[in-house]
Amino acid sequence: MxxxxxxxxxxxxxxxxxxxxxxxxxxGYISTAVTTxxxxxxxxxxxxxxxxxxxxxxxxxxxxxxxxxxxxxxxxxxxxxxxxxxGASMKKKTQWTSDEDILLRQHHDEYGRSWIIISVDIPGRTPDMCRRRMTVLLKRDHVAAETKRKQTSE
CATH class of the missing domain: 1.10.10.60 (Homeodomain-like)
Incomplete structure (x- = not known):
């Protein structure tokens, strides 16, 4: 296919x-636009x-x-x-590893917000898990950058 x-x-x-x-x-999928x-x-x-x-x-x-x-x-x-x-392969409540974070960042840089594509290469993680984790990582980056900016301006 x-x-x-x-x-x-x-x-x-x-x-x-x-x-x-x-x-x-x-x-066999029928869109709700065709039938309600x-x-x-x-x-x-x-x-x-x-x-x-x-x-x-x-x-x-x-x-x-x-x-x-x-x-x-x-x-x-x-x-x-x-x-x-x-699914048994889902890592529902496990912590993200540093290797997964690195892979997620690399794929995010390469594919943007194409979470389905990104999740294919991160076993056990759904597209939504990847999206939520990337949000956390980006917030951390932002906080770290702000802290560094404040320290250098003082």
């Missing part, structure tokens, strides 16, 4: 193609999360089968919830 994206827009970089692929709507009777965003309860965990154990990444086991959820809802909240 990434090759299809690259062929459609030949001048884009491979990373941009990957980002487009990751952002692509899942097969399909709910594309849902609230997840603890019971829903537990059902998702059990269904994932049974079916792996077969999202259509998983969605059929969870009332009111579609395959793209299940995939998004698993990949961004429940």
């Amino acid at each position: 990434i090759d299809d994206v690259i062929q459609t827009v030949p001048d884009i970089q491979k990373r941009e193609a990957l980002a487009r692929y990751l952002c692509a709507k899942p097969r 009777d399909i709910k594309t965003t849902t609230t997840w309860t603890k019971d829903d999360d537990e059902l998702l965990r059990k269904a994932y154990t049974l079916h792996g990444r077969q999202w259509e089968k998983i969605a059929s086991m969870i009332p009111g959820k579609e395959n793209h809802n299940c995939r998004y919830r698993w990949d961004n909240a429940l």
Whole structure:
């Protein structure tokens, strides 16, 4: 599928193609602009999360089968919830390492605020985790620069 994206827009970089692929709507997705009777965003309860965990154990990444086991959820809802909240590979509550911070800064310098592209190279970190961490790092940089500026002006 990434090759299809690259062929459609030949001048884009491979990373941009990957980002487009990751952002692509899942097969069978219907936009709410076309129909309003399909709910594309849902609230997840603890019971829903537990059902998702059990269904994932049974079916792996077969999202259509998983969605059929969870009332009111579609395959793209299940995939998004698993990949961004429940997946075992997510480092939900772990501290960022200095190596991750360095990698995040390098990628931010190179790709700007393309959080999906950045998160691909930082295992276990979602695009939102990367965005929030970069905000913290930039605030630290700003405070340090202000402190240094005040010290040199005195």
